[in-house]
Amino acid sequence: MIRHYALRGHRHRIRTGRCGCASAHEHSSGHRRAHHCFLHYSPSGIGTVEELMEVWTMNRLSEIDKPVGLLNTAGFFAAFLGFIDHMVDTKFLPAAHRHSISVDADASALIDKLHSHARVDVPKWL
CATH class of the missing domain: 3.40.50.450 (Rossmann fold)
Structure with missing residues (x-):
């Protein structure tokens, strides 16, 4: 989960994995490189x-x-x-x-x- 959202209480009820990304942009950038x-x-x-x-x-x-x-x-x-x-x-x-x-x-x-x-x-x- 993106740290910023976790700190604001936005947690996914089903997904439990954490990516440790600081922002949504960083999260998306990782996906674009890896997939x-x-x-x-x-x-x-x-x-x-x-x-x-x-x-x-x-x-x-x-x-x-x-x-x-x-x-x-x-x-x-x-x-x-x-x-x-x-x-x-x-x-x-x-x-x-x-x-x-x-x-x-x-x-x-x-x-x-x-x-x-x-x-x-x-x-x-x-």
Whole structure:
């Protein structure tokens, strides 16, 4: 658990492991270095969505090159994906960026998609 949050009384009721990180940024930086991909799989708070967007942006900026996946259990991320689709429809986001995140409701299918990840490079268009 991030020390700052533990000191404020924000403890996860299920997770008991402690990372000893001083900040959320330090915690995320460690994940970006250590993991082969980024998989967001559970309904959770705004911090998870923020981290997803940060990793997606870092991929776009070529700061990292790791697949990103959303396990859309029971359609939990449907509204979020609808917003992203709206960004594409209004030409705020290239369609290729939308499809650079692997999404599936089935965990095995999502893992297969992550294994076959191919980097999406879109020229700067604005």
